[in-house]
Amino acid sequence: MSTAVRLKIEAIDKVFKRRDKPSIEALRNIDMEVAEGEFVSIVGASGSGKSTLLRIIDGLITPSGGRVLVDGRPVDRPGPDRAVVFQQDSLLPWKTVIDNVAYGLTLARVPKADAHRTAQRFIDVAGLHGFEHHYPHQLSGGMRQRVNVARALAVNPKILLLDEPFAALDAQTREIMQAELLSIWQETRKTVLLITHQIDEAVFLSDRVIVFSARPGTVREEIRVDLPRPRDLHVKRSPEFSGLVDHIWTLIEAEVRAGLRQG
């Protein structure tokens, strides 16, 4: 693995100002780096600002302080070097699978024939072959998230940002999707930053897991995952895997419980 830093986050703060209400400090002094080709996850209790950080990295919202660098260049707006796989359904319901996958390319004014050729390639990668002309409402939740992943990959970003991509799926489908994401990553060698609240998902997929504390979100601990690659679902039954999951759980358990009481 190359050691070049692809994504660098420097002293990011984010405070949400609200009218007539106290402002919310979502993130405080976040520093982190993601190397080229690395798979990094951020886990944390809800309220740890992890989705906010992802939106700052993508350039959808501006930080109150600090900066984001991609390959050493600061970024402050969405760009073709980053693509997001969103949490919920963010597919256009009036477009077919192939048009949805080609969406980012169409926005970038890639000619339709070229856009469809590229889209077709990622439809095949994501296991959507044969569903090109279906509409999102005709697909299962798992299939729709495949379209979301294919759409992000189709614009050929340097960094793939995943915002709890499998949170809405049932447990079995989620397991399958995790394994598929891993094999897609192994094929494409993208730099990946995954936001999740599933600790086992983070450990299974990542080279490194960053644990956030809540309110305000700060980096609590970074954990290197040295499980051998390529990994398959059996790795989840190994003692090393359980040890890592347990360790992360104890780090955030108190905050999850506090969050429960606050409702």
Added chain:
Amino acid sequence: MRRLYELLEQDTRTAGLTRVAVSTVAVLVVWQLVSMVVTNRLLLVPPAEVAVALVKEVETGAMWTNAVATVTAVTTSFVVSVAIGIAVGLALASSQALSLTAGPVLGALNSVPIIALAPLFISWLGLGFASKFVLVIMVAVFPVVVTTEAGLRATDRQLVEAARSFNATRLQIFTTVTFPYALPFIVSGIRVAWARALVGIVVAEFFGSFAGFGFAILAASQTFDTARVLGYVIMLGAMGLIGSVLFAALERRLAPWRQE
């Protein structure tokens, strides 16, 4: 009987046409039966006599004259209403200030029976096309304004965020997300506008015109020619039905994901 019922339940085009046929036949049968009880032909005439009256109107050419007058007036003013409605809805959705100031007035006008102003429009604009045109626009434009604004405001924020993350410009967000999302809303407003436009045209023709279905209905009723009155009412009903079916089909086509 049972098999017919099962056919009617289906979601196919044949089933849809059969449903229309069955209810039309039912109305004709009831109409026929009632007209056998009510024998005063000033009050009600049986379907066959209405058909005869319609054929006669076609033969004398009166049908053609009236149809041309009504259809041209109602379609031109309807198309203009839709254009104005969408434009105003767009303006309201894109400007918060405009929406806050003009919105309440437009909302109030939407619930006021503007049709009551028909005599006034006719005294302003005279008998003929101009008063029909303005009256139809006044009654038909509001449903389009309201649904256009609502549709554009309803846009899924998740979809907008996804478009932004793919670096979409404001115009691209509008053309690829906001507007397609609003389209089915707008079409449902257009469907209501068509029904209102027909009411508008009839009332305008009652009060101030020398041709058209509304004029013909009024003329026929003044000579107690109930068959002709009902004949022209059926023509108007058919226009309403055709529009309603067309716009409903368009709505389904634009938003297939809403059906399931």
